[in-house]
Amino acid sequence: MxxxxxxxxxxxxxxxxxxxxxxxxxxxxxxxxxxxYFMRDVVVVENRAYAKRLNSEQTMFSLSVWEYCQERNRWSDLGVVIRHISKLVLCDYRLVSVGDELWIVGMKPDAEPGFNVLVCRPGTR
Structure with a gap:
């Protein structure tokens, strides 16, 4: 895309x-x-496209998730999912489609071992 x-x-x-x-x-x-501003990381969950967007907020950066509505040919901001001081940390986060769930997966900040996994079900808003 x-x-x-x-x-x-x-x-x-x-x-x-x-x-x-x-x-x-x-x-x-x-x-x-x-x-x-959009990272070219787009996934489809339940026939809807989702993308991540990197935002600059003074001294911090944030990562938000956007949903595409094909009928209106428009993107909608679903909100910020994580904030961090490093742009590089947020660039490493990936969107993953797992069944009817949208996963946001990335390394833990500040060299902590392991991963962060944020899970949402977009159709249950």
Whole structure:
């Protein structure tokens, strides 16, 4: 999905298993400058696309999760899931689709052993 750099794209495609074909979604990403804040880490849970976005908050950084609504061709902010002083720590977090759950997985900050795993069920809001 998307892309950044020379020749940035704002469109994307998804696979429709019923029609057995790829479908173009024009202007899925509002504009290239907006896209650069999104990490190109998009997963699908229960037929909805989710992306993570890196935010700058004065001396801290935060990672938020966004949901894409295909009917309105619009992204909605679901909220901040983690804050940290290091941008690099947050860049290592990944979105993972596990059944009907969205997992946000990353290394623990400050060289602690192990991983952080945040789990949510997007359809149960």
């Amino acid at each position: 998307g892309g950044v750099g020379k020749g940035s794209r704002t469109s994307s495609e998804f696979y429709d298993p019923e029609a057995r074909k790829w479908v173009l979604v024009p202007k899925m990403w509002p504009k290239p400058t907006y896209l650069s």
